[in-house]
Amino acid sequence: MITTACHAPTEKRSHARFCRRNRRKVGAGLHGYVAMIPLSGSTSIITRSGMQAAAQRMQIAASNTANRHTDGFERRDAVQTASPDGGVQTRIVRSGASNDTIGAQLSDAIEARLATLDFAANAAAFRARNDAIGTLFDALA
Template sequence: MNSLSSIALSGMNAAQTSLNASAHNVANLATEGFKRQEAVQTEQPGGGVSTQVRQAEVAGPALETDVVTQLQAKHSFIANLAVFKTSNQMAGALLDIKA
């Protein structure tokens, strides 16, 4: 099993990748024939996620989807950051007790 910090870090990286893909989509709304990017997350054995970016099968904008994706990515990043910070605080407290 991976450490809590590495699991949280993979979640933060996945959120950043999702945010980047949706921002790319918004920036290219007016580009004719543009195919949106989608971030696909895959669960990893032992904890954490990996993320890959793929092109959507259908061309055209989906602004509503991209705005919702950006909000989800923001909240996911914040939640994983809280886990990361708490994990580090717990490790620091444990070291203080052991010292």
């Protein structure tokens, strides 16, 4: 759904600056208003949930690493499942595995790297979607 909206700040001068800045990003709207696109499409839901899941996985790996030699700390893992509306849901679970082994260190390092790459891939898809929408507005303007 594409809507036109003008989120006018209180000062006239800052309103004009807002419109100029957003018109450049999104495309000119009708009658000087700025065309705004809500981030609620299925692509944005999928990429946003992917970025959130990757960030959670990175936090889990960091927590496991920071608590490597903490007595009583239980290693955590991320369990991801498909979301009914698209995307992914992440749950944090206690794994029960030992956190102070070489295998745990390697697992956390690999998981942190994979989470970083997953986040970057989802961010690139999100930017590509926004660029395509901007191109569409440029074509329609």
